[in-house]
Amino acid sequence: MLALSAPNFVLVQGVIIGLGYGLLAVGLVLIYRTNRVLNFAQGQVGVIAAVFLVKLTADFKFEYWFALVLSIGLAAAVGALSELVLRRLFNRPRVLVMVATIGLSQVLLALTALPFIRPHNLYKPVPVPFDLSFTLGTTIFSPGEVLTLIVAPIVAVTLALAVRSTSWGLNMRAMSENADSARLSGVWIRRTSTLTWTVAGALSAFTAILNAPGQTSALTEVLSPDLLLFALTAALVGAMINLTVAFVAGIGVGVLYELLQWNISSTANQQLVLFIVLLVVLLVRVRALRKDSRSAERSTWQHGAVRVRATVDALRNRISVSGMWAAACGAAILPLLLNVGNNYLFSQVCIYAVIALSLTILTGWAGQVSLGQFGLVAVGAVMAAHLGASVPLPLLLLFAGAVTALVAIIVGLPALRLPGLFLAVTTLAFAIFMQEAVLATPCWTVPGIHKTLCTGLPNPASTLIGRPSLFGLGLHSERAFAWFSLGILLLSILAVRTWRDKGVARRLIAVRDNELGAAAMGIPVLRTKLLAFGLSGFMAGYAGVCLAFATERFSTATFDPTISFIIISMVVIGGLGSVAGAVLGALYLEGLPALFGANPTIQFLTSGLGLIAFILYLPGGLGELLHRSADALTLGVRYVQERWTTHGPLGSPPGAATTPVPAVPGAETLTPEVVES
Amino acid sequence: MSGPGSRSGPARLTVENLGVTFGGVRAVDNVSFTAEPGAIVGLIGANGSGKTTTLDMVSGLVAPRQGTVRLDGTDLVDYLPEERERIGIVRSFQDCRLFPELSVLDILMLCEDVKREVAVVSTTLQLPWARRAESRKRAAVDEVIGAFGLERFRHHRTAELSTGTRRVVDLASIILAAPRLLLLDEPTAGIAQREAEAFIPLLRRLHEVADTTIVLVEHDVPLVFELCSSVVVMELGRVVADGPPDVVRADPRALAAYLGASDEAIFASGPTAAGPKGVSATGPDVDGE
Numbered sequence: 001m002l003a004l005s006a007p008n009f010v011l012v013q014g015v016i017i018g019l020g021y022g023l024l025a026v027g028l029v030l031i032y033r034t035n036r037v038l039n040f041a042q043g044q045v046g047v048i049a050a051v052f053l054v055k056l057t058a059d060f061k062f063e064y065w066f067a068l069v070l071s072i073g074l075a076a077a078v079g080a081l082s083e084l085v086l087r088r089l090f091n092r093p094r095v096l097v098m099v100a101t102i103g104l105s106q107v108l109l110a111l112t113a114l115p116f117i118r119p120h121n122l123y124k125p126v127p128v129p130f131d132l133s134f135t136l137g138t139t140i141f142s143p144g145e146v147l148t149l150i151v152a153p154i155v156a157v158t159l160a161l162a163v164r165s166t167s168w169g170l171n172m173r174a175m176s177e178n179a180d181s182a183r184l185s186g187v188w189i190r191r192t193s194t195l196t197w198t199v200a201g202a203l204s205a206f207t208a209i210l211n212a213p214g215q216t217s218a219l220t221e222v223l224s225p226d227l228l229l230f231a232l233t234a235a236l237v238g239a240m241i242n243l244t245v246a247f248v249a250g251i252g253v254g255v256l257y258e259l260l261q262w263n264i265s266s267t268a269n270q271q272l273v274l275f276i277v278l279l280v281v282l283l284v285r286v287r288a289l290r291k292d293s294r295s296a297e298r299s300t301w302q303h304g305a306v307r308v309r310a311t312v313d314a315l316r317n318r319i320s321v322s323g324m325w326a327a328a329c330g331a332a333i334l335p336l337l338l339n340v341g342n343n344y345l346f347s348q349v350c351i352y353a354v355i356a357l358s359l360t361i362l363t364g365w366a367g368q369v370s371l372g373q374f375g376l377v378a379v380g381a382v383m384a385a386h387l388g389a390s391v392p393l394p395l396l397l398l399f400a401g402a403v404t405a406l407v408a409i410i411v412g413l414p415a416l417r418l419p420g421l422f423l424a425v426t427t428l429a430f431a432i433f434m435q436e437a438v439l440a441t442p443c444w445t446v447p448g449i450h451k452t453l454c455t456g457l458p459n460p461a462s463t464l465i466g467r468p469s470l471f472g473l474g475l476h477s478e479r480a481f482a483w484f485s486l487g488i489l490l491l492s493i494l495a496v497r498t499w500r501d502k503g504v505a506r507r508l509i510a511v512r513d514n515e516l517g518a519a520a521m522g523i524p525v526l527r528t529k530l531l532a533f534g535l536s537g538f539m540a541g542y543a544g545v546c547l548a549f550a551t552e553r554f555s556t557a558t559f560d561p562t563i564s565f566i567i568i569s570m571v572v573i574g575g576l577g578s579v580a581g582a583v584l585g586a587l588y589l590e591g592l593p594a595l596f597g598a599n600p601t602i603q604f605l606t607s608g609l610g611l612i613a614f615i616l617y618l619p620g621g622l623g624e625l626l627h628r629s630a631d632a633l634t635l636g637v638r639y640v641q642e643r644w645t646t647h648g649p650l651g652s653p654p655g656a657a658t659t660p661v662p663a664v665p666g667a668e669t670l671t672p673e674v675v676e677s
Numbered sequence: 678m679s680g681p682g683s684r685s686g687p688a689r690l691t692v693e694n695l696g697v698t699f700g701g702v703r704a705v706d707n708v709s710f711t712a713e714p715g716a717i718v719g720l721i722g723a724n725g726s727g728k729t730t731t732l733d734m735v736s737g738l739v740a741p742r743q744g745t746v747r748l749d750g751t752d753l754v755d756y757l758p759e760e761r762e763r764i765g766i767v768r769s770f771q772d773c774r775l776f777p778e779l780s781v782l783d784i785l786m787l788c789e790d791v792k793r794e795v796a797v798v799s800t801t802l803q804l805p806w807a808r809r810a811e812s813r814k815r816a817a818v819d820e821v822i823g824a825f826g827l828e829r830f831r832h833h834r835t836a837e838l839s840t841g842t843r844r845v846v847d848l849a850s851i852i853l854a855a856p857r858l859l860l861l862d863e864p865t866a867g868i869a870q871r872e873a874e875a876f877i878p879l880l881r882r883l884h885e886v887a888d889t890t891i892v893l894v895e896h897d898v899p900l901v902f903e904l905c906s907s908v909v910v911m912e913l914g915r916v917v918a919d920g921p922p923d924v925v926r927a928d929p930r931a932l933a934a935y936l937g938a939s940d941e942a943i944f945a946s947g948p949t950a951a952g953p954k955g956v957s958a959t960g961p962d963v964d965g966e
Contacts, residue, residue, distance in 0.1 A: 495801050502803075502811055503795040506783045513776040520736060522762035522791040522854070531797065 009137035010262045011255060016145050018254020019152035022247040023207040024227070025234035026159065027200045029246045032235070033176040034196040035090050038098045038421065040565075041082065041105035043227065045201045046208030049075035050126050051112045053209060055119040057127045064129045072205040078108065079201020083194045085612065090193075092619060095369055099572040100615045102565050106608025126209060148210040155206050156247050159199070163243060168195050176241065225432050225561040230257070232425045233278050237285050240421065268444070271437035275429055282422055283414060316634045323630065324580075328490060335482040343478035345594050347550045350485035351543055353586035354492045356570040357579065358539035361496065363568065364577030365505050366532030367512035368412070369424045372431030373567050376411075376537050378439060378559040379404045380544020382455060385463050388549065393468045393475075397488075400545045401538040408537020409530050416526055431561035439556045460556050467549045481550060488546055489583070492539060496579050499535070508532050566590075573614055574621045581623025588622065687714040687890040688749050688765060688857040695734055695744035696914075704730045706914040708744070712858070712907070717884060717891040719901035722911035728894040731911075732860050735892070736768040737761045748858060762791070765857030765889075769847045769864065777836035781827055781846050782818065784835065788853035789814035817853065825849045848879065852887055859883075861893045865900065873897055877904055902926065 024043060031039045049071040056067035082104055089097045112118060128143040135141070163169035171192040174182040183189050230253045238246030256277065260270045335343050359373050383400035391399065411430050414423065443454040457463045467475045475481045499505050510518045511528045519525050551558065570589050574581025618625060690712040697705050705727040712718040720728045733739035735746050737758040746753045753761060762768075776784060793814070799807035822828055825845055835843060844864060851859060864880065865873040877900060884891055895901050901908060902922045910918040910931040918931035925931050 498801055498803060499797075502800050502807075503786060503790060503814075504797055504800055506779060506787055507790060507795075509778055509783075510776045510787055513778050516738070517775065519758050520738070520762065520768050521787065521850075522759050523787065524759060535797070 005263060006259055007137055007262070009139040010258050012136055012141065012149075013139065014255030014258030015251055016141075016148050016254070017258060018251035019148055020207055020211045020250075021227070021230045021234055021253050022250025023152055023155065023203060023210070024231035025238070025246040025250040026156065026243050027203045027207065028231055028235040029238055029240055029243055030172075030196055030200050030203070032240045034172055034193055036094065037086070037090065037101065038094070038232075038424070039200070040098065040101040040228070041108055042200065042204055043207065043231075044105040044108040044204075045075050045078050045082070046204030046206070048078055048108060048112050048117060049205030050208040051119065052117050054124050054126055055117060058119050058121065058124045064127055068129075068209070071209070072202050075205035075208075076198045076202040078111075079204070080194050080198040082201075083197035085616075087190070087193070089615065092615075093576070095363060095568070095576065096572055096615055096619065098369075099569050100612050102569060103608035103611030103615070107612070108608075110607065110609075144210075151206065152210055155203070159203065160244065162199070168192060168199075172196055225428060229278075229425065229428050229432060230254075232428070233282065236282060236422060236425060239285065266441075268437040268441040271433050275433045275437075278429055279414065279426060282426065313634065315638060316630065319634050319637065320630050331486055332483070335479045335486070338479075338482070340478045342595070343482040344550070345591065346482040347478070347485040347546075348594075349587055349591040350482070350489040351546045351550055352567070352570065352590045353489050353583040354543040354546070355540060355567055356574065356582035356586045357492050357496050358536045358543065359567055359571045360574075360577060360579065360582045361499070361505075361508070361539065362532055362536035363571060364582075365500075365508040365512065366529065366536075368529070368532060369421075369568075370427040370536075371424045371564050371568065372411070372427030372429070372434075372561065373536075373540055374559060374561060374564040375427070375431035375434035376404050376408055376540035377544040377547060378431075378434045379407050380541040381548035381554065381559070382439065382457060382544075383541070384545040384548035385457055385465055386454060388465050388468060388545075393470050396468075397542040397545055401541040404541025404544065405534040405537040408533040408540070411537075412530060412533030416529055428561065428564070431559075431564050435556055435559050435561055439559060457554075457556065462553060462555050464553050465548060467552065475549070485546060485550065488542070492543075493579060493583065495539075500579065504531075504535075569611060572621065573611065575623030576621070578621065578623030580626055581621050584622035584626065686857065687888060689714050689747075690718075690735065690858050690890060690892065691745075691747040691750070692731070692735065693745045693747070695731065695741050695746065697730060697734060697739060697742045703914050705734070705741075708911070708914070708916050710907075710909045710916060710919055712890050712892055714890055715888070716907055717880075717893060717905045719905035719908045720892065720894045720911060721896070721898060721901055721908060725913075726911040727914040728911055729862055730914075732768065732862055732892065732894055735858075736766055736860055762854070765855070766860065767851055767854045767856035767858070768860040769851060769862060775835045775843060775846065778834055780832050780834055781822070781830045781838070782832060784846060785818040785821060785850055785853060786814055788850045789817055791854065821849050821852055824852075844876075845879075848883055851883065856887060856889045859887065859889045859891045861891060861895075863894055863896060865895065865897050873900065876900070880904060 027042045028039060031037055031042065052074050053067055053071040056062040056070060057064060060067075062070070086097065086100055086104065089100055126144075128147055130143060130147075132143050132146045133141055134146065163172065171182070171187045171189075172195075174185070174187050175189050175192050179189055231250065234250035234253050235246045237249035237252075238244070257274065260273055264270045264273065335346060338346060355373060355377055358376075359370065362368050362370055362373075380400045383403060384396065387396055387399070411427060412423075414426050438455055439457050440460045441456040442458055442460065443452045443456065445452050467481065469475060470484060473480065475484050507518070507523050507528050508531070510521075510523060511525050515525055518528070548554065566589060570585035571582055572585070573588055574583070574585030614621070620627075692711070693709050695705055695708045696703065708727070708731055710718065720731065722728050730739060734741045735753075737753065737756055737760075748764065748766065753766075756764070776787075779787070793810060795811075796807055800811075822831060825848070827842075827845065827849060830838060830842060830846075835846065838846065848864075861880075865876050880891075880893075881904065893901065893905065905922060907920065908918075908922050908925040909916055910925060910928075918925050918928040920928070
């Protein structure tokens with residue numbers, strides 16, 4: 001292996017970074033413990049405080065300590081407010097709540113831009129109360145870093161004491177063990193929960209203020225995927241319950257990160273080692289979570305599919321089938337009417353819809369939460385970049401799909417042992433690893449056999465690929481490519497619907513709903529889970545090829561892991577598990593903002609606030625909305641028909657007895673022929 | 678394929694000296710009994726006497742610490758739960774949770790899938806043989822749906838069904854699984870007394886149609902004495918009495934262990950045992966629901 005050298009200053013640097021991860025991890029654990037919510041907004045709450053601190057000291061010339069108290073108070077209030085908004089979601093499926101916190105994080109980012117929070121000079125550094133610095137080796141540690149070294153441990157110890165000895169701490173611990181029992185024993189769980197979010201908000205403020213001095217711009221999004229990954233890993237090492245372990249693990253992750261930076265020159269190898277270490281640590285620590293009495297909660301990560309009953313109403317079926325045909329035909333005509341830019345957008349929406357469908361299989365049906373779906377899309381895109389010019393398109397789509405399916409199965413292997421939350425972390429790690437290591441390294445030498453293998457983008461900064469032709473037809477014009485993307489989308493919808501109706505999906509859902517029961521029934525559980533990853537990966541893979549050809553020019557930045565968050569939002573907005581919903585979700589999040597970017601209503605609807613509103617008031621998503629409208633339409637059509645039959649009665653048609661029993665009484669007199677008239 | 682899976686018809690279950698401990702507590706201690714092919718064996722005993730754990734060991738969910746489980750003489754020690762299912766050991770669960778988000782049709786189709794797996798590629802392309810396989814399964818399922826009167830619930834999600842209906846779905850899926858040894862864990866749990874009585878003819882018909890050996894864990898003592906050809910009484914993980922219902926009913930140790938806790942249990946089992954024909958006479962019109 002590699003010989004690690006660990007000079008003092010590297011270790012201290014690691015501890016300083018790690019203290020930040022630790023505090024963030026503690027905030028995540030605190031909220032997860034209390035409400036079983038994975039709070040993506042945990043970092044962003046603090047950013048408001050950091051920005052406000054700059055505003056108060058620089059613009060209003062407040063005394064530092066007074067300003068500090070005010071800004072931490074602001075973060076605490078924002079934390080409490082978030083809890084009040086999200087409270088009604090706490091007993092909903094975990095994925096839903098998680099996406100709501102993604103929305104919250106966007107709202108908070110928008111809040112920092114408000115005039116009374118945002119400082120005049122955005123690039124003003126966050127102030128430090130003293131001018132103390134020291135030198136270790138060749139590195140000078142700035143006053144900000146000294147502040148972190150002093151304050152972070154104090155904050156952590158204070159929190160530990162509060163959890164141990166205040167009544168809030170006691171109530172919080174009781175609530176995390178068993179909320180129902182705690183409630184029956186007189187714990188006011190709502191107040192406890194609000195208090196927890198308040199504390200977490202203040203904690204987040206410390207995290208951001210202590211981390212901020214090094215940053216050039218105060219307005220950056222603080223919860224970058226890397227930071228989230230490190231904090232989540234630390235939190236999981238603490239089994240999402242132990243605050244001390246999570247804090248120490250955070251420091252450990254920081255030290256590890258700095259050590260790798262110091263010892264390994266290539267970013268790709270740093271990422272590789274980090275990825276492997278994280279995976280091993282998680283696999284070892286999973287026993288701790290398993291032993292935990294709350295292991296039953298893993299199942300709550302897996303529920304939340306749209307609860308739409310298959311309908312036996314013939315009229316209703318006809319209406320939805322004709323609706324689908326109308327939508328498909330409309331979409332097929334649309335490229336003729338659109339200009340070049342909008343046709344490009346049309347292709348993008350279609351391809352994103354396919355990616356959303358791939359996640360519908362994995363998350364909607366199999367109940368596995370993936371935060372790294374875009375990493376799989378990147379695999380497909382790389383295949384297109386390397387083979388696009390030489391391999392015929394249909395073959396390339398199949399081949400890329402197969403390779404990505406294989407990658408997805410490998411990424412999914414830990415999921416056979418790990419509960420939902422762990423999979424979210426490993427997939428996130430995979431997506432980051434894909435972007436920062438694999439894509440950024442055009443070719444690498446396989447150790448041992450000294451052969452080069454090209455798995456990255458040919459040119460990580462800017463790869464240019466030409467569109468191929470399909471069966472002799474060029475796809476170079478945006479219009480042709482829009483049709484091609486639509487074709488791919490329609491085929492994907494057809495495949496997914498076939499899987500749902502003809503038996504592939506039912507065992508995925510059975511394993512999700514009741515793993516033990518499925519095993520006792522004789523369903524091969526492991527194979528079924530891997531099948532979900534395989535199918536999902538296949539779809540993401542060929543979508544990746546399409547995305548590469550649609551974009552034509554891309555870099556590693558094209559495959560930002562945060563896009564995976566947008567995709568999971570699409571699936572949730574559409575309604576988990578709903579096929580039509582996934583398409584609508586893509587249209588809503590990818591299509592609307594680009595089309596009506598300047599329109600404030602659309603901006604609101606597609607913003608974080610819109611996302612939260614959606615989840616609060618329409619938990620079944622756009623899919624449910626569609627379903628309800630079809631129901632309403634059916635009722636309307638039926639009403640018109642019944643009026644018609646009372647005025648001019650129709651004889652009972654010969655085939656009426658064999659038609660399925662309709663859900664609405666009295667509908668048996670209706671025939672399909674009537675519908676068409 | 679060799680071994681017990683190649684045979685058909687009801688199987689003989691032999692349990693010898695079975696034992697397991699959970700954290701120092703002997704949950705099951707030296708339990709032995711035999712279920713002859715085609716027999717219905719009832720396991721009764723107070724809560725915590727190890728009945729369900731015994732079933733867990735037979736179905737492979739719990740690994741025994743000592744003793745053997747044999748099906749037609751084959752030791753099952755190396756069989757995983759899903760492998761045991763494949764050689765004909767089928768189990769229904771106490772909570773009958775089934776799969777909340779799946780419809781009745783889906784669940785019954787799943788039972789057929791176990792016998793013949795859905796081929797992903799040919800299904801995606803809707804190749805003729807995949808369609809044929811699906812429609813064959815559909816035909817078998819339709820038959821069972823008709824036989825159990827589930828037509829009305831065909832597209833209902835399991836979560837929407839009442840406990841009683843869920844039990845019927847569970848029994849219907851058992852028929853499709855074609856068991857050689859059927860393990861029933863409290864089939865009447867959570868069901869009203871009246872409905873529980875309706876279960877006797879239903880279980881009897883299941884026994885006939887499925888042509889299987891049944892091991893039944895049950896709290897409803899009258900039902901057990903009515904239905905079973907052999908009764909095993911357990912107390913604190915041990916077998917205290919074993920034999921035909923008449924013998925067990927007279928066994929003083931069995932009385933002391935379970936029945937004797939109060940005379941009510943015996944009296945409750947009295948009238949039904951006296952008039953089994955009377956009960957089955959009321960059966961058909963009740964199970965017709």
